[in-house]
Amino acid sequence: MTEDRSKSLKALKAAGEKPKQSRVGLTSTGVRKAAAKSNRTRAREFALQALYQHLVGRNDPTDIDHFTRDLAGFHKADALHYDALLHGSIEGAEQLDALIRPLLDRKFEEISPIEHAVMWIGVYEFQNCPDVPWRVVLNECIELAKEFGGTDGHKYVNAVLNGLAPQLRPLEVEADRASGKARA
Structure with a gap:
């Protein structure tokens, strides 16, 4: 720290004022900047928007796909992961719903x-x-549900997916529970 900066901090403290916090990681209005999103996170966001169109509008998956790929920012998404999520979810909808239904x-x-x-x-x-x-x-x-869903929708998503995890990823979940990384 430079001598001038040190003196100004002492003067602020003597006057009873707090020094300003560093603005690194904050926007110009003082709001914390969001962490950079990964390309997989972006793929999930675009897949969510596309699946919403499918569920609400019953639009054709190919039309939804073309529309979504034209949205701003799609080039930053993992296109292969997006494809897998969109088409895999639509094609496997009955099987996915059959797994989800008992937890609802x-x-x-x-x-x-x-x-x-x-x-x-x-x-x-x-x-x-x-x-x-x-x-x-x-x-x-959970983050998708918080960002795009209703007020407490993320809690519902958490409960259902947390209930399915031991069934769909038994070895991984058990290993985390044994190590204390996940609750039993």
Whole structure:
């Protein structure tokens, strides 16, 4: 720290004022900047938007795909992961719903399409993306539900996916529980 900076800090303290915090990591308005999103996180976001269109509008998956790929920022997404999530979820919808349904406390028609799509993404990744740790899948889905869903939708998504994780990733979940990384 330079001598001048040291003197000015002492003067602020003597006057009873706090020195200004470093603005690194903050926007010009003082709001904390969001961490840079990974290309997989972006793929999940675009897949969620596309799955929402499918669930709500029953639009053709090819049309949805073309539309989504034209959205701003798609070039920053992992296109292969997006493809897998979108097409895998739509093609496997009945099987995904069959896994989700027993953990629901209401009918699918009463669940937000956002939460439904997020659960599809989570279950699809649990089953088909062993390179993504189960806890990462869970956390990413919770974040999607927080960002795009209703006020407490993330809690519902968490409960359902956390309930499915031991069934779909038994060895991984058990290893985390044994090591104390996950609750029993």
